[in-house]
Amino acid sequence: MSITPVSADARPAQWRAGLGRLAAGAVLLTAVALLPWLSGNDPALTVLRARSGDQDPTPAQLAAVRHQLGLDQGPFIHFAQWLEGLPQGDAGTSWVSGEAVLPQVTGAFAVSFTLMLGALVVTVAVAALISARTLHLGSRRRLHLARGATGAAVLAAPPKFLLASLLATVCGVWLGWFPSSGWEGPASMVLPSLALGVPSGAMIGGLLDQALPAAFQEPWTRTWYACGFAPRRIARYALRRALAGVLPQLLPTVVALVGGAVAVEKIFNIPGLGRLALDAAMAQDLPPLQTATLVLVLLGITAGLLIQALRRALLGPALRDRALPALHAPAIPRPRSSRWVAAASAAALLTLVVAGLLRDPLHVDTAARLLPPSAAHPLGTDALGRDLLARLGHGALRTVGVALAVTAVCTVTGLSLGMAAQVGAGLTEAVSTLPAVLAGLLTTAVTGPSVWGAAFAVCLVGWTPYAAQAAALLEQERACGHMLASLSFGAGRGYLFRRHLLPAVLPAVLRNALLRLPTTVLVLASLGFLGLGDQPPTAEWGRLLSENQPYVELAPWTVLGPACALVLLSVLAVSGTASSALRTPRPRA
Template identity: 50%
Template sequence: MRNAATALITRVVATALVVIVIGLLPWLSGRDPALSVLRARSADQEPTPEALGAIRAELGLDQSPLQLFGRWFGGVLRGDFGRSWTSGDEVLPSILSAAGVSLTMMLAALLIAVVIAVAVCLPTLIRGARGTLRTGPTGVTASTLAAVPEFLLATLLMLGFAVWLRWLPPYGWEGGQHLILPALALGLPAGGFLGRLVDDTLPAVFAERWVGLWRSAGCTPARIAAAAVRRAVPAVVPLFGLVAVGLTGGAVAVEAVFAVPGIGRTALDAAESQDLPLLQGSVLILVLLGVVAGLLAQLTRRRLLGPGLRDEALTLTMPVTTVGRLQRVVPIVCAVLLAVVIGWGLFLEPLELDTTARLAAPNWTHPLGTDSLGRDVLARVGHGAAATAGVAILVCLASYVVAMVAGFLPSVTTGAAETANAVPPVIAGIVVAAVLGPGTIGASIAVALVSWPSLAAHAAALVQETRAAGYLTAQRAIGSSPTWILTRHVLPAVAGPVARHAVIRLPAIALALASLGFLGLGSQPPAPEWGATLAESLPYVERAPWAALAPVAMLLLLAALAVSLSTLPAPRRTPAAEGIRG
């Protein structure tokens, strides 16, 4: 009871902290908002102390941080989000209009995700209902879809269906045709994630005793399949909130790629123009969408289970994934290709300009061609690995350290973890960029803030399992000290598996950093970061597709590496063996 109360308090505190940070953005930004407003209203007017003072008094920026937050939060509670600093219009109507566009796109994406999820788990469902299921699913197709970030998939869809085939419009929001590509870019990864969750849970369901009883009683495969779905879905419903969070964060990047006037693009434009009232409202709506989706997922799970099955539902276990020889070779191939391209590119100069070779096709001098400024694409890809993969290693290490500490204090850190889990990296990047400005440091902090919860949850589960092991009870009975048990048994049992989990998440962290770079929130030009390089090449994709395809290929190799690592089985150790070695 005490732990539950502590967890509830931390949830409230963490959510309140997010709201406070959003409310104090004008004060936290470290830049003079009055100057931004003056430039937006009249670019020719001199920024005299009198003019800036008048704007501060008009907007209330001369107040203390506490007064500033109180005025903003009080207005939000009354439904008044203030007025835009650049246009002077009320913020709330603009946000509601943009949110309507985003919700339409997200609902269409959710429909696509459900279709994809059904297609992924249907073979397992049919074999299990007929009693012919022998091994757990590999889930490679679903994992591949889930691992490709939305901004990268949006780029590929635009290249394929809008630029080359010319079947669909590449930009805008005017009719049903403009909805297809953005919805696909959001829905395909979400469908792969959902499908993998249900597909991995079904074998455990079909292994339960009731399935055999129903089959021997003459129940049809269709009825058994329906009951299996009813049994499997509640176990993964809490993770459906992650899908909504992914849709929320992915919508920002997808709207930027396809120029969709949604809430994500509104937030990006507001961050770029320092229109802080509009940015505050947009980010608050995006965060609330993720939080509400998580709460709805929890309530839905409890409703589906009923009071009698809530404890039993926790006993479902994931099957051991079968791994073939080809799947063991894939990570080696991906790693070798990445190493070869990066190593080759490091011997070239990434910032050397050659205006006579702008947008040149691949040749012996420039194996991957040149970009719009005549810079060698291979050189930029090679040197960009440090800004993408190199920074990702540091972020991953920081997340691992935080997760290990949080794993031993679950009741204290649960609220912070759930709140961080409800904030996509892109939203965190927008907030951090508003405070620190866009750059590598800000992007690293943003990704680190939201990448530790899954590792912390894994660490907490291992700590609980290890502390409850029988051999530790024996250690306590013979008088072993808590420090001895912690350092010789609990820490070794937790550190290794969580470290492996962190390594598996490394490519995903690199992709998150690349997405921030693509949106202009990470490394700034002329730094050759992969996401930023892709963003620079998109306007010239029809004339020089190779300039965009090179960073796309590197990011896809990272995604393939993440998938192949995630399908490899973990080394299996028994607690008893740990106790004997201790």
């Protein structure tokens, strides 16, 4: 492998990254401070209702609350006072309960951090299981492209809140293996850790399973094979090579395990940080929300620095502050079975959608409530007697259409900022610390709950994985031999961008976007489950999952249809990425 330094001095880039983190964190905290005033609702009225449930307070009561909280001073005075108290360990008092904020946030963070560690263990275990076959076969030069990709798609497809409901019902209530509610000891960690860690591990494992074949086809591995190195040693170094590119994708996963686990915390009644932030935002209780947001930002920045240090440790001393050449997918025949799986998934999904479009999704029959699947209702009926097949079919265009629009916006934004390293330095890492749930709360405060408000919230934070990937690929491509050859022939910046940089970055980012399309659907579904997305009676897959989630134990078929549709969509996305990887030409050195 030819290794070329990226720059003589990395300090300017580090300074830019640090300034980007500070700027993004300051903007986020300022937006949170403006939340009660951005919503258009009277903060005193919201706080008074949260305190006593009084729906019709008198003007005198509202005036007393405004005077007590100092709301007449405006948001910036409150923000400055809150910042002044932080160095002394004073984060203010709750507007609703009147209790000190810092002990509440500290206790909630301890719970969320413990849950995050358990979920990370599950994530690593699932990712290792998915990529183990490819790692074993690659070490013996019997390579197959992404053999675990289909299994990863199936495991990553179910929404975390749906998986949490199933685990709580089956393993908690029916079998009684583990507690289904509360936070009382290590046993309480098992089910929520599985609900959070299995989909995350499937995503990371799928990315690693796609990167390993390229690592095993690099020139150094062929040299090591010829020199008689042990297959186990080759596998270990190929894993280090592939992990260096996958690790940046772990940062959004870590943030999602803490701030984005609100739905799982609600189902298992866990007093975590995400749930505290959600409750504070709903009540417009500003001091706890600001403090929880600050903790999430600091956690994301710390996780980013740790992941960066781990990546440098994996690369070793010889490659620190230098760029690795990009991993390019090898030309490996695609198994015929995967073609049959993709074709069957497409046919099944198309059949469900077409059959549903021929039915009325809004027809209510109270005499047919929660009927099981039958000839008249192939997927059964919901709690209002509406045909679930009809609602699934009519919701497909809306669900996939919104997810495609969000994915397109996020991809373009991430690609632009990732390739503009000086502008996006640090910004990507800081914005990736913002959970989509918190972004949904901020946008909902201004636009109200709607599908487009939820889509805008996802766009605000969803571009970060693509920006991180584009920046890493750009750095790797600049280290390749053909770049140096073009520079030696006098190629300009425009030529290098059109003929080398963009062709090397764009296909991989598009494959990542296609692979993350089902994830976008799941995030929109999670926002709908929390009441921040599409509102009834809209037929949308996330809406179907959220409104039928309470009936999982009584009528599991109510969530079976949209869950299966998400699995089929995930399998198709993985098949598309595998096909495009096979068609991507390898650059010539």
